[in-house]
Amino acid sequence: MADYQEENINFFAETNFRNQRIKFGIKLDDRRKHMYVIGKTGxxxxxxxxxxxxxxxxxGFGLAFIDPHGESAEQLLNFIPENRLKDIIYFCPFDTAxxxxFNPLETVGEEHRHLMASGILEIFxxxxxxxxxxxxEYILNNCLMALLEYPDSTLLDxxxxLTDxxxxxxxxxxxxxxxxxxFWLNEFARYHEKFQVEAIAPIQNKVGQFLTNPLIRNIVGQPQSSFNIRQIMDEGKILIANLSKGRIGEINSALLGAMLVTKIQQAAMARADVPEEKRRDFFLYVDEFQTFATEAFSNILSEARKYHLCxxxxxxxxxxxxxxxxxxxxxxxxxxxxxRVGADDAEWLEKEFAPEFxxxxxxxxxxYNIYIKLMVDGVTSKAFSATTLPPKPIPEKTFVDxxxxxxxxxxCRPKAEVEKMISDQWMDTNNNKKMSSGVEEKIEKNNxxxxxxxxxxxxxxxxxxxEPDGKRPVYCKDCLKDITSGKITPPTKPIKLETNIVKNAFSGKGKKLIEKKPTEKPKTKIDVDELKKALRESLSKLSNDNEEKNK
Structure with a gap:
């Protein structure tokens, strides 16, 4: 970290010319022009x-790390320091319990709906x-554009x-x-029944197969995402996506990863409402990025820099x-x-690295040996050779659990609760009136x-x-003002709370969570075993409360 603070340089390699070992890295401003890494496996x-x-x-930077294999995601969890535990969101689809x-259709502004629709279409x-x-493509595009306008829509809809x-x-x-x-009134509605069935059959076969998978359905079928990507970017949080192909399947990994990338792109472009000097730098790491590289990815490369997405x-x-x-x-x-690359790639890359290589x-x-063209103060250097730094040793104290x-x-929510919610949304017990009026009833109730x-x-x-859910922090006006000005730190860190307070916080029943005592310094050490016990008790209480409500 001390090295990084030197001109905001991220050190990742050292020179090897004539055995002169000099560690070097890339400056923050130069990273906004992106970094491309290619090489054979291993x-x-x-x-x-x-x-x-x-x-x-x-x-202390914000980042998203999308890993289609899973090993890197699990490795990174070992390096989350104690002071950043409140910033971490671990996206783990195979934690089916x-x-x-994650609803990619949620809260997309009118000016960005076409981008989200085209991004999802490119994925499919x-x-x-x-x-x-x-x-x-034509029918699916109109489906997505319609659902993006309708509150609480999901991909399941x-x-x-198409059929209801x-x-x-x-x-x-x-x-x-x-x-x-x-389209819906004057085209689709006039399709002959046989033609309509033929037109939507491929969508039912492929998109339906994806959406009927319980693992995927329970993630994308929830109307409200449990995390806000724009907020993650603006507040410098950490999103680690473990999209292990071996655990969730190659297609599911590709679809979820590409949707995350598309949502990150949309969130970055929505930063147009903030002056550039106030846009916080956010780093997007994509390993095996060909898995998620649709043609829309070219737009990210050309547009992301101005929105400080690196x-x-x-x-x-x-x-x-x-x-x-x-x-x-x-x-x-x-x-x-x-x-090291193959012969075909070497011919393509030679144009960039000649005459040095x-x-x-x-x-x-x-x-671990590389040839690199490094951007330095806005100018790309001549190609030179280097050796990447060895893996960092795992800290003695980690907080993975x-x-x-x-x-x-x-x-997250318990599986039974999520499946019941999705099932209730799809119930058709009153001539479809329950589903068709559900959103209006919800809006009216909230108003x-x-x-x-x-x-x-x-x-x-x-x-x-x-309605408070116990997950979304709640502050009074005075405390919100103090948090915004930096006078106090928001207490979104349940790991530092006592057992009974954790239960109250996650049940939505407010009690005084943290007392302001200027003379007392907050404890910095964590009893991990005691914490895990407290969290499990809290989770158990939540499940019991939900079962009682259902009864």
């Missing part, structure tokens, strides 16, 4: 990304190229929109986009990515890092009622326009 790409991410975490909520197109057609006429009429009646509304992406060979993305890499990447040099690099328990309590709760800092009673 050459050291992942270790380099892990080292850079660990340095960012320890330096406590599914996290990449995953299912064998059945993709212009008609399938695609199938209902009453539900479709309810959605269409509230549409404001004239083109989308015209990409670090790695993969194995060029043919894995679309031609349009290759062109975007050449035109927008500031720093190139090359490990030729294709034959690129195919004969040893493990605490992070997992904390994520479950703050960002008319206020809910009592207590400030998490001082214990003062407050009135909320929404």
């Amino acid at each position: 050459m050291g790409k992942t270790v380099m990304l892990e080292n850079m991410a660990i340095s960012d975490i320890q330096a 406590y599914p996290i909520a 197109k990449k995953i299912w190229p064998d059945v993709w057609s212009a008609r399938m 695609i199938m209902r929109l 006429k009453d539900y479709r009429n309810k959605i269409v009646s509230g549409l404001k986009d004239p083109v989308v509304k015209n 990409l670090i992406m790695a993969h194995q060979y060029i043919s894995q990515i679309p031609e349009v993305v290759r062109a975007a890499i050449i035109g927008n990447i500031g720093t190139f890092v090359v490990f 030729i294709a034959n040099d690129l195919v004969n690099l040893g493990k 605490v992070i997992i328990e904390f994520t479950r309590l703050k960002y 008319k009622k206020s809910f009592p709760d207590f400030c998490w800092v001082c214990g003062k009673e407050v009135e909320l326009p929404f």
Whole structure:
């Protein structure tokens, strides 16, 4: 961390010319032009990304690390320091007992809806190229654009929109986009029954197969995401996505990862409402990025810099990515890092690294050895050779179990509760009226009622326009002002709370959580065993309370 603070440099390698070992890195401003890493498997790409991410975490930066294998995600958990435990969101789809909520259709502004729709379409197109057609794309695009307008819609509603006429009429009646509304009223509604069945069959076969998987359904079927990516970026939090292909399947890993990338892009572009000097730098690490590299990825490379979204992406060979993305890499990447590559890739890269290195040099690099063109103060250097730094040693004290328990309590819900919620949404017991009017009833209820709760800092009673869930912190006006000004730290760290307070905090029953005692210094040590016991008791209480309510 001390090294990083020197001009905000992230050190990741050292020179090896004539045995002169000089450690070097990349400055913060130069990272906004992105970093591209390529090399065969086992050459050291992942270790380099892990080292850079660990340095960012320890330096207090915000980042997202998307890992399709899982090992790096698990490794990074060992390096989360105690002072950043409140910042971590561990996205772990295979933790089926406590599914996290991620709804890519949630809270997308009108000006960004077309970007989200096209991003999701590109994902589907990449995953299912064998059945993709212009008609399938046309229908799906209108599905997504309609659902993006309707409150509390999820990807599960695609199938209902296509097959449930009453539900479709309810959605269409509230549409404001004239083109989308015209499609549903004057095109789709006039399809002959046989033609309509043929038109939606490919969507049912592929998209339906993805959405009916319980593992995926319990994640994307929850209307409210349990984390806000824009907030993660603006507040410098840490999102680690463990998308292990071996545990959730290759297609599910690719779809979830690509949706996360698309949502991050949309959140970054939404920063247009903030002056550039106030946009906080956020780093997006994507290992094996060809898995998530749709043609829309080229837009991220060209647009992300101005929104302070800095990409670090790695993969194995060029043919894995679309031609349009290759062109975007050449035109927008500031720093190139090359490990050993194959002959075909060496020919393509030789144009960038000549005359210092030729294709034959690129195919004969040893493990952890690289050729690099480094951006320095806005100018890309000539190519030179280097050796990446070795893996960082795991700290003696880690908080992996605490992070997992904390994520479950703050960002996840028990599986039974999630499945019941989804089942209730799909119940059709009253001529579809329950589903069609559910959103309006919810909005009307929230508009008319206020809910009592207590400030998490001082214990003062407050009135909320929404029903407290125990996960979303609550502050009174005075404490919120103190938090905004930096006078006090928001108490979103249940690991430092006593057992009974943890129970109250996560049940939504407000009590005075933290007393302001200027003369007392907060405790900095954590009894991990006691904490885990407290969290489990809290979780057990929540489950029991939910069962009682259901009864």
